[in-house]
Amino acid sequence: MSNAPQAASQTLAPATPFYKPQGNEVELFQHAFKHQLPMLIKGPTGCGKTRFINYMAAQLGRPVYTVACHDDLTAADLVGRHLIGENGTYWSDGPLTRAVREGAICYLDEVVEARKDTTVVLHPLTDDRRILPIERTGEILHAPPEFMLVVSYNPGYQNLLKGMKPSTRQRFVAARFDFPSSDLEQEVIIGETGIDTATAKRLVNLANSLRALKDHDLEEAASTRLLVYTATLILGGYDPVEACRAAMVEPLTDDDETTAALMEIVQIAFGK
Numbered sequence: 001m002s003n004a005p006q007a008a009s010q011t012l013a014p015a016t017p018f019y020k021p022q023g024n025e026v027e028l029f030q031h032a033f034k035h036q037l038p039m040l041i042k043g044p045t046g047c048g049k050t051r052f053i054n055y056m057a058a059q060l061g062r063p064v065y066t067v068a069c070h071d072d073l074t075a076a077d078l079v080g081r082h083l084i085g086e087n088g089t090y091w092s093d094g095p096l097t098r099a100v101r102e103g104a105i106c107y108l109d110e111v112v113e114a115r116k117d118t119t120v121v122l123h124p125l126t127d128d129r130r131i132l133p134i135e136r137t138g139e140i141l142h143a144p145p146e147f148m149l150v151v152s153y154n155p156g157y158q159n160l161l162k163g164m165k166p167s168t169r170q171r172f173v174a175a176r177f178d179f180p181s182s183d184l185e186q187e188v189i190i191g192e193t194g195i196d197t198a199t200a201k202r203l204v205n206l207a208n209s210l211r212a213l214k215d216h217d218l219e220e221a222a223s224t225r226l227l228v229y230t231a232t233l234i235l236g237g238y239d240p241v242e243a244c245r246a247a248m249v250e251p252l253t254d255d256d257e258t259t260a261a262l263m264e265i266v267q268i269a270f271g272k
């Protein structure tokens with residue numbers, strides 16, 4: 001029993017967000033939804049995974065329950081727990097249970113972070129049984145056709161201890177995301193911020209130069225999200241070089257030398 005708040009956010013009947021498809025992911029998601037197959041999406045931070053799921057949910061007219069997984073997340077956080085109220089204890093559904101009851105999309109972001117006991121509740125939901133047994137109440141929920149489980153993770157963060165078990169992975173159809181091609185990424189930045197084409201192009205070229213350094217000095221590459229932030233600052237009148245520092249360099253490294261090296265590349269791209 002616990003009063004811990006549940007780490008989930010729900011969007012009801014969302015308005016369709018702006019999304020530029022990278023490939024055939026929209027079609028794949030539609031098929032997976034139609035045939036009641038769970039879906040796994042892998043890709044680096046800030047490449048559009050969450051946006052894609054919200055877009056698909058809006059297209060399909062389903063609410064989304066998003067859970068940001070972390071290393072303390074247990075099966076009870078997903079399924080529910082007894083809480084203490086004024087009139088004693090009562091049962092409170094977790095986000096997964098709510099999604100099953102309502103025929104919604106349940107999205108587990110960074111699923112590899114979750115505790116291993118969560119697989120116990122995910123397995124019967126991800127095979128042809130499509131059931132959610134709630135041990136604490138004795139209830140067994142049958143997922144309606146509109147229920148869909150979507151999980152995502154960043155393969156770059158994987159380590160031997162944390163990877164997803166093959167027996168779990170093999171229950172999903174999977175799609176691989178990456179940063180969009182230059183032309184597409186340019187369109188994303190323009191679509192998100194309204195920045196001019198020339199600046200968008202320079203930003204994407206800069207990001208590609210920084211990404212080329214990724215394996216040398218940086219754990220993570222500059223993401224599309226950071227490009228959108230940079231464009232937002234520039235559009236608001238902030239100095240472009242300083243915008244790149246604040247949104248594309250400092251978020252990626254704490255190391256002084258690496259910062260200086262990255263800022264040199266920024267100067268070449270945006271300096272006067």
Ligand SMILES: Nc1ncnc2c1ncn2[C@@H]1O[C@H](COP(=O)(O)OP(=O)(O)O)[C@@H](O)[C@H]1O
Binds near residue numbers: 019021044180225
């Ligand atoms: N294909 C895309 N279409 C529209 N916006 C995108 C796309 N890819 C990335 N973005 C932008 O990048 C930001 C980060 O994407 P997000 O979906 O949150 O990344 P992830 O979940 O993969 O970490 C979004 O808020 C959006 O501004």
Ligand SMILES: [Mg+2]
Binds near residue numbers: 046
């Ligand atoms: Mg995300």
